[in-house]
Amino acid sequence: MIIDKLKKSAIKSFKSLYKMLPLILGVLLLVSLIPVLIPKSFYLRFFQKNPILDSVTGSIIGSISAGSPITSYILGGEFLKDGVSLFAVTAFIVAWVTVGIIQLPAESLILGKKFAIIRNATSFLFAIIVALITVFLLNVI
Known part of the structure; x- marks a missing residue:
């Protein structure tokens, strides 16, 4: 029971991280331009x-x-x-x-x-x- 909830939570967390990855990468790329611009x-x-x-x-x-x-x-x-x-x-x-x-x-x-x-x-x-x-x-x- 607890292991099933843990697996569900882990899967949900990884999916959220996967969805946020483009945003995080975009922010990092834009911020890296600041010292240049x-x-x-x-x-x-x-x-x-x-x-x-x-x-x-x-x-x-x-x-x-x-x-x-x-x-x-x-x-x-x-x-x-x-x-x-x-x-x-x-x-x-x-x-x-x-x-x-x-x-x-x-x-x-x-x-x-x-x-x-x-x-x-x-x-x-x-x-x-x-x-x-x-x-x-x-x-x-």
Whole structure:
């Protein structure tokens, strides 16, 4: 009984992974183009090593970006490797996942304009707060 459930779960997991493989490969290929298409000096000039400004800038960039969360994690890792601050990267990832400026028109139609704007503004502010708290806690630990 348990072995049958385990086999079913394993098969289902492999099928899901198989379906996700093209997306993962596509993301990796696109992200690998970033260092070639966008030089490090271009995006480093937006980040000044100031915790608050970097968090705001990261949140702005994450808010206007669209795509799957997997992409934001990979881009965040690349930004960290290239010297962008953890404040900026954390705000970028949180805003990418929670704020949807690109999706705002559709969200406004479905959920109402006031709700969509308040939700996005709150998510934007919380992305900054989460970035500041996260880096602070990492430095404490």
